[in-house]
Amino acid sequence: METNYSAEQQAFRDSLRRYLSDKCDQSFIRENWDEVVPHTEELWGNLVEMGVTALLVPEQSGGLGMGMVDMGVVMEELGRRVNPAPVLASCVGATSAAAIYHCNDLLATLADGSKIGTVAFEEADKTLLSWQQPGVSIKSGKLNGTKVRVLDAMAADVLFVTAADGVYLIAADADGVTIEATEIVDGSRRIADVVFEDAAAEKVGELADFAPVIDRLLVGLSADALGAAEMALFTSLEYAKEREQFGVPVGSFQAVQHMLAEMFQQVEMAKAGLHYALWALDDAEAEEGHRAAVLIKAFIAEEFPHVGAEAVQIFGGAGFTWEYDIHLFYKRLLSAELLLGGSDVWLEELARIAIDR
Amino acid sequence: MWYFSIISPVVFWQYMTLCQIVDEGGCKWPNIDSYIFYPSFTRRKRYGQLSADCDSKEALEAFAEETRAWLEENCPPAMREPVRSDDDMCWGGRKWEFESEDQKLWLERMVAKGWTVPTWPEEYGGAGLSKKQEKVLFKEMRKLKCRPALSSIGVVMLAPALMKYGTEAQKKEHLPKIARGEIRWSQGYSEPGAGSDLASLKTAAEDKGDHWLINGSKIWTTYGHKADWMFCLVRTDFNAPKREGISFVMFDMDQPGVTTKPIHLISGTSYFCQTFFDDVRAEKSQLVGEENKGWTVAKYLLQHERDTIAMAASGGGKKKKPIEQIAKETYGEEKGKIADSAVRNQLARFQIREAGFGLTLQRMGDEAKAGSPPGPASSIMKYYGSELNKDRRELMLNCNGMNSLGWEGDEFNNGEIARSWLKSKTNSIEGGTSEIQLNIIAKRVLGLPGVVS
Structure with missing residues (x-):
């Protein structure tokens, strides 16, 4: 169905898929479910080798200079295997910020994977839509305040932080930075609160320029969710063909068939929306890219939890055991729904840009 | 077993309009207000659509210019007014009464150009245009707000099936009349007892050597009371498994034994009919595909119908x-x-x-x-x-x-x-x-x- 991808992208997808299913399938995340940093150096090293960390880094900074359409392939494949590597935080978030703010030295280290970065822009008492008025203050170059739901902060070496008068770059182990992991239902992802107390940071640029970073994160996370949703569908479809009751596969019952057909339809709709968003971030005006990003994030937040829930239902009793994998995909979809703002946030933004006018 | 085939003219009309829109490279949406961000999809760089070698850019530009001049000259101003309702569309056929002289003129002129069915071969009433030229034509028509000159179930539904399964004689007989809007077609698929389970249809065709005699009833025949000919699924073998005893036949509805009765709908209109057959004659030469293999033709046609409805649903x-x-x-x-x-x-x-x-x-x-x-x-x-x-x-x-x-x-x-x-x-x-x-x-x-x- 992915006629819109080039042969190179397809080959890239195939090799990633092969690697992840051979070396890094769901059993991998089960082993690392409770680890503070759930990815291993080996996994990270392999992703570096495959070019994942250099993908969005401009060529002049030692990267591959590719676009979000390529990164979408990576995110989708990682989602399919509920992979814990901090690609969204580092290779999408921090890398995009580093490129926007011309942090060239950092870009080189993000590209070769020797550093992991993340971006901190959400605050507890604020809706994500007002990220341009951060509560984190700055006084004589020192940050004070707290960021929440920071993706993969525990794995990160550096953080981009939105503060009152601009965007700052700070090392994760700098004085005055405390990272407190938040345990969430989805053990395949890590988020943390980051507290700054008189933490000396370097200003890299203005707040307004940060907007594309958020759009890219939204679309990256949506691609991840698409991968997980495809697997939720595929896994439950296979189960429905095998599991027998009343002497026939449960997949021969019309009620079950209609559930699966609906799930399939939801996944297909998202595919087209996602591809459009990836394309728009690469090749369209920023405004169009933003709308497309908002659309797809709202779409997956609205529709995909249903895909996960139905998948669990099709598994029957097995669906709510830890032993079967289906809950891993469901949990991945739940965190994709809510992280970076749920449908309430993005429907509000969509209404603002497309309805209020 | 699967299909229940009826189509509302409103949806159909939306489709006719939409074909032109979607066909234009899939980049313009009818509901522009809510799709304000799509048009720039045309700016696709890396994932551009395949382009045919034959239609050079210069040739198409020249064609566009020619077309525009012709349309400006030949499309009456009244035919550039927005379509207010289904009544403003021209469906053609023997019983058709033109809403105005302009409507008649517009159809005649378009027919003479072969532009009611631009990509069909000339011998079937088309203009033999390439897909790209057709796209240009539709684009120019839309720019000038020209109404489609002809809406036709024959064009959209029957013709693809005839092109694929019809004999040369059938194509020569029917396609030009469809192209010229001379014969209006209806579809005889569903029956009172065969809806979703279409293959259980019971309308009987009795073999009389060179023709069949048809008895039974069809329902949801769109504009059956205004149609001239019907393409119809009939049972030619009652002993075979249900999908293997069906044939796809065509016959003139203007003969004794055909009765149509409009059905009053909840929206207050009546565009669906029930049609009754009492010893209706269908010539063997009007069989499409093989005898008892009508299900294959029917399915092919239904795929087109589904696309039609899906597309129409995207806006109008x-x-x-x-x-x-x-x-x-x-x-x-x-x-x-x-x-x-x-x-x-x-x-x-x-x-x-x-x-x-x-x-x-x-x-x-x-x-x-x-x-x-x-x-x-x-x-x-x-x-x-x-x-x-x-x-x-x-x-x-x-x-x-x-x-x-x-x-x-x-x-x-x-x-x-x-x-x-x-x-x-x-x-x-x-x-x-x-x-x-x-x-x-x-x-x-x-x-x-x-x-x-």
């Missing part, structure tokens, strides 16, 4: 006030927002689904251009498109508040809101119910075992 071409604007007028505004936040939220929610649908349709269009034939995936579009259209009408009802109740009178635009809402209820029935579409997806796309009965 009439320029209307955006739904957001209507909601603002009904509920008032607060700081530029619709004052009723629940309605505002509903609209946003609808938009994401509409966008998902539109983009998927576009993606399928791209795939079709790249050479993949319409597959069972058209069932998703039929399913989602009709559900979406019902939701759109429901939302329209909400956004108009109490005005939605109006049925007659200018202040209510003759009940357009309520009537469209009621009409939309046909979408998830005609052309195969939503449930049937889900069955098709389950079986043909997802490979699930047959439904246990």
